[in-house]
Amino acid sequence: MKVRVRYFAAFREAVGMEAETIETSAETAGELFSECTGRHTGLGNFPSSLVAVNDEMAAWESSLNENDEVLFFPPVAGG
Amino acid sequence: MKSFEITGTAIDLGVFRQRLLDHSCGAYVQFEGWVRDHNEGRKVLRLEYEVYEPLAVKEGNRIIDEAIARFGVTRACAIHRSGLMELSEAAVVVGVSSPHRGEAFDACRYIIDQAKARLPIWKKEYYESGMAEWVNCQRCAHPA
Numbered sequence: 001m002k003v004r005v006r007y008f009a010a011f012r013e014a015v016g017m018e019a020e021t022i023e024t025s026a027e028t029a030g031e032l033f034s035e036c037t038g039r040h041t042g043l044g045n046f047p048s049s050l051v052a053v054n055d056e057m058a059a060w061e062s063s064l065n066e067n068d069e070v071l072f073f074p075p076v077a078g079g
Numbered sequence: 080m081k082s083f084e085i086t087g088t089a090i091d092l093g094v095f096r097q098r099l100l101d102h103s104c105g106a107y108v109q110f111e112g113w114v115r116d117h118n119e120g121r122k123v124l125r126l127e128y129e130v131y132e133p134l135a136v137k138e139g140n141r142i143i144d145e146a147i148a149r150f151g152v153t154r155a156c157a158i159h160r161s162g163l164m165e166l167s168e169a170a171v172v173v174g175v176s177s178p179h180r181g182e183a184f185d186a187c188r189y190i191i192d193q194a195k196a197r198l199p200i201w202k203k204e205y206y207e208s209g210m211a212e213w214v215n216c217q218r219c220a221h222p223a
Binding site: 052078 | 133191199
């Protein structure tokens with residue numbers, strides 16, 4: 001299936017792009033992130049990273065659907 | 080009135096405080112987070128906040144609703160900055176008003192702690208050395 005992936009802050013700088021549309025067989029947000037770390041050698045795996053799907057915070061175990069927009073957030077640092 | 084906002088310009092603290100006024104309240108607690116000139120032994124010259132606003136606003140309002148429900152305070156609001164900031168500017172402000180002080184302190188602490196952990200906001204520090212780094216993200220990228 002086809003999904004839209006967006007990268008933020010340190011992740012965007014690591015992959016060198018803001019977003020991409022990819023064809024994937026990943027069933028969950030976590031599987032998709034693993035796939036993306038494989039595609040982009042600069043993207044590190046960080047345990048406190050967060051994920052959102054279609055503008056809602058999501059769990060890494062969340063299942064994905066065709067045309068979902070998946071947002072990968074590096075560790076946050078507001079305040 | 081929106082409870083949680085993102086702004087790219089200086090926060091007007093006088094106007095902010097007005098929004099929390101309520102005749103039923105005898106206590107007002109305000110927290111400001113300022114831009115500090117050092118972090119982990121390095122001299123910081125300025126900061127830049129990147130904010131994913133659609134979700135930050137949604138999640139920020141959720142945190143404020145949680146604080147009102149959990150602590151029973153009368154009003155709660157917060158504003159977070161985005162973009163470039165200079166030393167001593169207010170990066171974030173949280174205000175809570177309630178009949179008595181105890182729940183106002185607790186709710187204010189809850190809001191800032193949850194905001195730091197949950198909002199899609201990232202801080203880049205610019206150092207005296209000329210380097211710049213994303214805070215909390217030393218291992219987010221593998222060396223090329």
